[in-house]
Amino acid sequence: MKNYFFLQVYSLVKKIPRWRVATYSQIATLLGQPRSAQAVGWALHACPDNIPWQRVINKAGMISIINERAPKTLQVALLKTDGIKVIKNEGDFFVDLKIYRWLK
DNA sequence: CGAATGACCAAGC
């Protein structure tokens, strides 16, 4: 396959500890390409179900997912299972990055 | 190969 970037993203996301979360730009940066946040988001959109995609959120700590197969409510449930507190605000969900941000 | 897409980001209005 030639989609190395996707594979790298998946590989890295799998390494995120259960009690932590990462941002799209963080993933991109760790892969050596700080400008590829958009591509990271797209990689996760492929959502191979064997990766903890719920631990990856945008830079504001907000869950802006738009996916029938993986609704926000599901992501929130999974995050709670991981021991992460999710804050609900006007229909949107947030994670406190100051507390849960993955420090690699 | 050129154009379009998208779960992003930063700057502008």
Added chain:
DNA sequence: GGCTTGGCCATTC
């Protein structure tokens, strides 16, 4: 201070 615009980049059409 919330919404729009343009720029990023890898993948798909």
